[in-house]
Amino acid sequence: MILTCPECATSYFVDELRIPRSGRMVKCTNCGARWRAFQDPGEPEPSPPEDDLVVEGPPPESPPPVAEDAVAAPEPRTRRKPAPPPKPKRSPVLPIGLGVLAALALGAGAAIVLRHQIAGAIPATAPVFAAVGLPVNSLGLVIEGVASKPGFQGGRPVLSVTGAIRNVRKDAVGAPPIRVSLLDRNGKVVAGVAAQPLNAKVPPGATRYFALSLLDPPSGAHDLEVAFDPDAEVRAPPPTSSTTAAPPPAEAQPLPPGSPDALEAHD
Structure with missing residues (x-):
């Protein structure tokens, strides 16, 4: 006899001797549904088998039989191999x-x-x-070795400031005026002086020295500041010479007549 699953409609061949008149619980191996199968009406009730019967498989083109509480193999289906997923395209943006x-x-x-x-x-x-916190030396000159020393000049107090100017560029640079400022404890300028350095043209990698004097420095001065001041209006110091120029020679004059050293006139 043929049994059909009420859930998935899968058909199976089953020996009539396996299904009594009172029915029997069977299980679909395709969907797992269980139901009670009965013999076809009008057929005489078969005698119970003396022992369990082995259900043989159906012909090749027939559906497989269903055994009690046994898993029936469903009809084979052809499975296609899934296509490989497409490779992701790399975006040129990254x-x-x-x-x-x-x-x-x-x-x-x-x-x-x-x-x-x-x-x-x-x-x-x-x-x-x-x-952005990156100071730039646009002049190409740096001030180094600044030192100060108090003293007196003509009976007046004076502060002498010395230092060096070094050229850090690969070409000659003209040094601008230098300003010396005295600051109080609050950073306010209380006195200052500016001057043009001697030999202001500094060759590449060379060093030039300077010296400035600040008369009557205030007693409230606390800090010393030395910096270039290109906008300062100062006069270049006059050139100095170690020797004094001799007066021009006087022209020779004849001796007066009657002088004992005068020469006699000759015709």
């Missing part, structure tokens, strides 16, 4: 972005290292570097 970031990093590093040369060629960039 490599381009990384390249731009690398170029910006290299450019920023070069700008930091060469900021003095850049500021020398383009002075307007100096405030930009200073705003």
Whole structure:
């Protein structure tokens, strides 16, 4: 006899001797549904089998039999191998972005290292570097070895300030005026003096020394500040000479007549 699953409609061949008149619980191996199967009406009730019967498989084209509480194999289905997922396409945005970031990093590093040369060629960039905490020496000159010493000059107190100017560039640079300022404890200028250094043209890598005197320094001075002041209006010191120029020689004059050293006239 043929049994059909009420859930998935899968059909199975079953020996009639396995199904009594009172019915029997069977299980579909395809969907797992259970139901009570009965013999076809009108058929005589078969005698119970003396022992369990082994249900043989149906012909090749027939559906498989269903055994009691046994898992029946469903009809074979042809499975297709799933197509491999498509490979994700790489977007060119990421490599381009990384390249731009690398170029910006290299450019920023070069700008930091060469900021003095850049500021020398383009002075307007100096405030930009200073705003980001990278001061720029646009002059190419540095003041070093500043020292001060109090003393007296003509009976008046005087503060003598000395130091050196060094050229850090590869070309000669003209030194601007130097200003010496005395500051109080609050950083306010209480006295100062500016002067143009001697031999203001400083060759590449060379050093020039300066000396300034500040008369009557106030007693409230606490700090000393020495810096270049290109806007200071000062007169260049007159050139000094170690020797005094001799007066021009006088012209020779004849001796008066009657002088004992006068020569006699000859015709």
